[in-house]
Amino acid sequence: MPVLGSSASASPQTLPVASPFDELEQTLPASVPPKLETHGHSSSNSTALSEDTWPLNIPPPELLHHLVETVFNCVPLATRLIHRATFMTNLAKPPSSPDFPHVNLLHAMSALASLYTPIVTLNSVQVNAKLHEGGTAAISAGFIKRTSFSSTVRYQPKKVEDIEADREYDFASIHAKWCNMGIGPAVQRGDSLIQQVQACIICCWLFHSRGKDVFASGWSKVAIDVLSSLGLSVSPGMEPLSRIPTQYLFSIPLSTTPIESELRRNIFWIAYSMERIFNASNVFPLHIMDEDCSQLMPSRLIDFNAGKFVPIKGRQSLFSHDMLLIHPRLSTDSFTLCIKATTLLGKVKVFNGRFRCRFTDGGDRQGRFPVGGPSRSSKDAVMTINPTDTDEFKALDSLIEAFTASIPREFNDPVGIYSGLKLDATLYMAHMIPHMAMIILHDPHANVFSLQDPSAARLLSATRAILDLIYKGDELEVQKLTEELGAVK
Numbered sequence: 001m002p003v004l005g006s007s008a009s010a011s012p013q014t015l016p017v018a019s020p021f022d023e024l025e026q027t028l029p030a031s032v033p034p035k036l037e038t039h040g041h042s043s044s045n046s047t048a049l050s051e052d053t054w055p056l057n058i059p060p061p062e063l064l065h066h067l068v069e070t071v072f073n074c075v076p077l078a079t080r081l082i083h084r085a086t087f088m089t090n091l092a093k094p095p096s097s098p099d100f101p102h103v104n105l106l107h108a109m110s111a112l113a114s115l116y117t118p119i120v121t122l123n124s125v126q127v128n129a130k131l132h133e134g135g136t137a138a139i140s141a142g143f144i145k146r147t148s149f150s151s152t153v154r155y156q157p158k159k160v161e162d163i164e165a166d167r168e169y170d171f172a173s174i175h176a177k178w179c180n181m182g183i184g185p186a187v188q189r190g191d192s193l194i195q196q197v198q199a200c201i202i203c204c205w206l207f208h209s210r211g212k213d214v215f216a217s218g219w220s221k222v223a224i225d226v227l228s229s230l231g232l233s234v235s236p237g238m239e240p241l242s243r244i245p246t247q248y249l250f251s252i253p254l255s256t257t258p259i260e261s262e263l264r265r266n267i268f269w270i271a272y273s274m275e276r277i278f279n280a281s282n283v284f285p286l287h288i289m290d291e292d293c294s295q296l297m298p299s300r301l302i303d304f305n306a307g308k309f310v311p312i313k314g315r316q317s318l319f320s321h322d323m324l325l326i327h328p329r330l331s332t333d334s335f336t337l338c339i340k341a342t343t344l345l346g347k348v349k350v351f352n353g354r355f356r357c358r359f360t361d362g363g364d365r366q367g368r369f370p371v372g373g374p375s376r377s378s379k380d381a382v383m384t385i386n387p388t389d390t391d392e393f394k395a396l397d398s399l400i401e402a403f404t405a406s407i408p409r410e411f412n413d414p415v416g417i418y419s420g421l422k423l424d425a426t427l428y429m430a431h432m433i434p435h436m437a438m439i440i441l442h443d444p445h446a447n448v449f450s451l452q453d454p455s456a457a458r459l460l461s462a463t464r465a466i467l468d469l470i471y472k473g474d475e476l477e478v479q480k481l482t483e484e485l486g487a488v489k
Contacts, residue, residue, distance in 0.1 A: 055095055055103045057178055059110055065091070067113035067120075068106075074116040075205065076425035080266045080301065080335055081198055083259050102195040104186055107179035108202035111172040115209055120171045172210075176203055187226060193252060197227045197267055204274060217278055223271050224287045232268040235317065238294035258309040265298045269335075273342040277433070280345045281440050283353070290318050290346065300333040318343065324399060325406045334427035337411060341433035344400055348441045351392055359385045388445050388455065396441055397458070404434045415472040423473065432469055435462040 058064060068091065071078050078084075090099040114120040179199055186196050200223035207215035227233070231250040234240075239249050247254060255261040272288050279286060296317050299310040315331055316323050324340050387393050407430070414427035439462045446455035 053095055058103060058106050067110045070113040070117045071109045077270055081201060081270055083263055102192040104179045104182040104199040105195045107175040108199040111175035112202050112206045114172045179203055193230055197223050201270055220275055220278060227268055227271055232264050233293045233295050235294045235296045259307045262299050262304045265295055268295050269298055269339050273339055276342040276346040280349055293318050297336055324403045327408055334424050334430055337430035338426050341430045344434055344437040347396060348437045351396060355387055400434050400438050432466055435465045438462040
């Protein structure tokens, strides 16, 4: 059977019988779905999987099941982005079922999972032309076998492409490209729009993990554009004033189950937080502004997984009084705290990004300029006030410090050293992000050579707090390693 790097190509009408995944059977869990039926050996069961019914370019069921489980087990917010029980139930259905997950979402999950499992390698070989065109490869295409090299051969790269060219056609990149090719047509057709947003967010995680922030920002923008058009930033009951009936103000039908309602909230808040983390200190504008978000805070993960209905009454939003300082017990968990922490990042970004427009010579405090524009060019403009002297700066500084102090006691140990639990990556970020916000706020004004400079003192305090979290994480890993070695002995 032709795989990546072979000269022959597979026709979708005559799919090969052999699979490069056959050698992986011993390494996959025993609970994976049955293998595909091949030509001439189809089952009498009309719902049995076969190579004719399985979606093109999607990994075979046994490998796909492993990749999906890897995403849920290794990616911190995966169980927030996708309701695990519902997704696994739908994945067990035949591909002809309307509930079967969309292929774009499966491509995205396959790509991200490849970063966490040794079953999929990242080394690539030469790609045949038909696959490069994105078209008609076999169902198992996209898997790349590791190429063996002699240890005695020395190779000196002469240009950047010699080092990075192989990553362009690896398993993750190929599935991300297939996802990218399918997103546009699916959105135009209105096909499973919620799943398209989920796929965009997963691709954003993928490229951010690989250090490709421009691609990550691009995927984040696509996700935000789609979810904004769906109205996921608006909570039912908080619609704009209009004579139009509520159900016609949204692009998709209103949710009918608690799981569906909470899933939409989770998707929005993940995209909201993701944008603020990625764009905290650059010049990219935020596309989701706090003033336009009436969505309620999500429920706890334990309630979401159980499909439990959580009353809307008492739930917080960005407009709630002291939202960043008050944490209701029945609707607060690590994800909620992380959302609030990223809200601080967004406030700092808006302050830093708009300050020169508001307080530069020629503009007033609301950022308005006289007719004809500012009196000076931006190059020669002079700020008329020290940023650290403004009420906004002082309020942000106090708010960040107050939020850190307001975190409930049961969420004060993200690493799990004292509680004996495993590291909570989401809570870990909720503790780290406020210190990042403090650094971004004070860094432009700090005089690091002065012991009396208040901004320099803030930088030092925030940096020490971040290092303390890092050391605690290292301590946990050493502790776990010691326990494992003791068990081996």
